[in-house]
Amino acid sequence: MRFKEQVVFITGGAKGLGKAIAKEFLAEGAYVGVNGRNAEAIKRFEEEFKGQPVLAFNTDVTDYEGMERVAAKVVEKWGKVDILINNAGVVNPLVPLEKIKKEDFDKVIDINLKGTFYAIQTFGKRMIEARNGRIVSISSQVGLFGEKGFLPYTISKSALMVMARSLAYEWSKYGVTICTLAPGFIKGGMNEGLIRKEVFVEFLSKKTPIGRMCTVEELVSCVLFLASKDAQYINGETITMDGGMTGYTPDSLLDFIGKGK
Numbered sequence: 461m462r463f464k465e466q467v468v469f470i471t472g473g474a475k476g477l478g479k480a481i482a483k484e485f486l487a488e489g490a491y492v493g494v495n496g497r498n499a500e501a502i503k504r505f506e507e508e509f510k511g512q513p514v515l516a517f518n519t520d521v522t523d524y525e526g527m528e529r530v531a532a533k534v535v536e537k538w539g540k541v542d543i544l545i546n547n548a549g550v551v552n553p554l555v556p557l558e559k560i561k562k563e564d565f566d567k568v569i570d571i572n573l574k575g576t577f578y579a580i581q582t583f584g585k586r587m588i589e590a591r592n593g594r595i596v597s598i599s600s601q602v603g604l605f606g607e608k609g610f611l612p613y614t615i616s617k618s619a620l621m622v623m624a625r626s627l628a629y630e631w632s633k634y635g636v637t638i639c640t641l642a643p644g645f646i647k648g649g650m651n652e653g654l655i656r657k658e659v660f661v662e663f664l665s666k667k668t669p670i671g672r673m674c675t676v677e678e679l680v681s682c683v684l685f686l687a688s689k690d691a692q693y694i695n696g697e698t699i700t701m702d703g704g705m706t707g708y709t710p711d712s713l714l715d716f717i718g719k720g721k
């Protein structure tokens with residue numbers, strides 16, 4: 461039980477990858493709080509984990525005052541917050557840069573970037589008071605080098621990486637550390653619709669040297685590792701878990717020369 465009686469808050473933790481992360485923290489002895497915009501999902505989460513130490517809030521991460529109330533209630537109930545997982549995130553409709561609508565750009569930046577900052581500030585000030593805290597932000601591999609069609613998303617995810625750097629410089633002295641995880645394409649969560657079509661699974665698998673998408677279990681295991689004491693010296697850093705995809709071009713010169721023989 462790596463997280464016995466540790467208090468963990470996961471933004472957007474009632475659905476998708478966040479819920480899988482919540483389930484594993486509970487299995488490892490943690491008290492888990494989550495939030496989300498969808499009231500039905502919040503209710504389902506409460507029902508699924510009834511009898512376990514959970515708190516679920518129908519609060520949007522872009523609502524600063526709402527997040528302040530959520531953080532206050534978590535600390536009121538359990539006396540502290542040890543770990544914050546910044547998981548809430550949305551992706552923009554996949555279109556070229558010249559066709560991105562202003563409202564789509566604003567929405568992605570509001571949720572992925574501003575929302576993460578709001579969670580960090582509202583929960584983080586309580587960590588500072590306690591002189592103890594660990595923050596893990598879920599970024600994305602596409603935040604490292606950009607990707608066609610994903611401009612708002614890539615900017616928002618890239619910003620989380622530098623946010624972690626700055627925060628490590630500022631908050632380490634208070635006993636609060638942070639790191640960022642940059643996963644590749646995961647077989648679940650926001651890709652649930654895509655992966656029902658085998659053609660997409662094949663396409664995304666071919667983009668990675670490892671030859672397959674990342675499983676939800678692999679993602680969860682990495683998040684818990686980064687939140688754990690085993691990873692405490694990883695601070696301000698972004699860890700990539702993308703099966704070797706970063707910088708990879710499936711058609712290499714080596715293969716091309718081979719074909720030309």
Ligand SMILES: NC(=O)c1ccc[n+]([C@@H]2O[C@H](COP(=O)([O-])OP(=O)(O)OC[C@H]3O[C@@H](n4cnc5c(N)ncnc54)[C@H](OP(=O)(O)O)[C@@H]3O)[C@@H](O)[C@H]2O)c1
Pocket residue numbers: 471472473474475476477478495496497498499501519520521522546547548549550571575598599600601642643644645646647648649650651
């Ligand atoms: N799946 C992947 O391949 C992949 C790869 C790299 C990184 N990621 C990152 O992993 C994180 C989780 O993604 P996922 O795949 O699990 O996506 P998902 O299934 O769409 O889940 C997103 C979660 O974020 C919550 N959320 C969205 N906007 C919110 C808001 N304004 N306030 C509060 N909660 C909000 C959603 O709940 P509500 O809709 O109820 O608000 C939901 O619980 C995201 O940050 C994503 O960018 C995913």
